[in-house]
Amino acid sequence: MVESTVPETSADEAGLAVRLRGVTKIYDSGVAALGPLDLDVNRGEFVSLLGPSGCGKSTALRLIAGLSTPSAGTVELSPRGTARRGSHPIGFVFQEPTLMPWATVRDNVRLPLKLAHTSGSDAEGRIDQALAQVGLAEFATAYPRELSGGMKMRVSLARALVTDPDILLMDEPFAALDEITRFRLNNDLLSLWRNLHKTVIFVTHSVFESVYLSERVIVMTARPGRIGTEFRITSAEPRGEEFRTSAEYAAFCREVSNALAPSYAGRAGA
């Protein structure tokens, strides 16, 4: 990590789960993908990152997850659970469920625990809990080929939850699903977020999805991505189908779409 600024208070003292300061990413190929980006995410907040293809959304998630190093700037995490036994600060859900086809649902969900050398009844209890959280308790012995796309994504979500992370990073997790399945997973994710008090950073291309799910929507500029406009989605919780068809929801979607449009200006096919 390259230090460029020294914050006066720690992210922890400021009640933040994630703090990025002056973060840039220039890949070895010379592509300037991101930044400089300053981003604060409160503990327990649900934030979506929205922006045109290639503006660095996945790069930002990878930097937060520590899967990639910034070219400049600092990434600070302050999850509550770092001290909990067997817990991991970050859970990552990718667009593809990336399940092991030869392994049962249970064994797929077990993987992060295995990597963390957690086994025995503690591990089995965690797997049961994660499967119950995503509504797959009865499919523990099924194989991925026996599952629908939505169910595979639920397994992927259970695998991210099994280490009880405080921060859930989700990279377009529902993009490949049909609309009805996507809506159901949106609702289930919202109730998980409400009940489990996770911090969620959610990348999506969908204005509708970002407004439906989030407390805050961040519209990023074209590459190298920076924060363009931020919207607080102040609509009451819990949200459901009534919200999806409300004038309030439509108005937020229109505002966010208007902010997004300039990032697409001049792009082929836009």
Ligand SMILES: Nc1ncnc2c1ncn2[C@@H]1O[C@H](COP(=O)(O)OP(=O)(O)OP(=O)(O)O)[C@@H](O)[C@H]1O
């Ligand atoms: N490992 C890499 N090496 C070189 N360039 C990369 C690498 N990963 C991403 N890039 C480039 O960095 C830019 C940002 O990519 P990134 O995947 O973060 O964008 P994104 O906003 O998530 O895009 P999308 O919405 O299409 O998924 C793109 O131009 C991409 O081609």
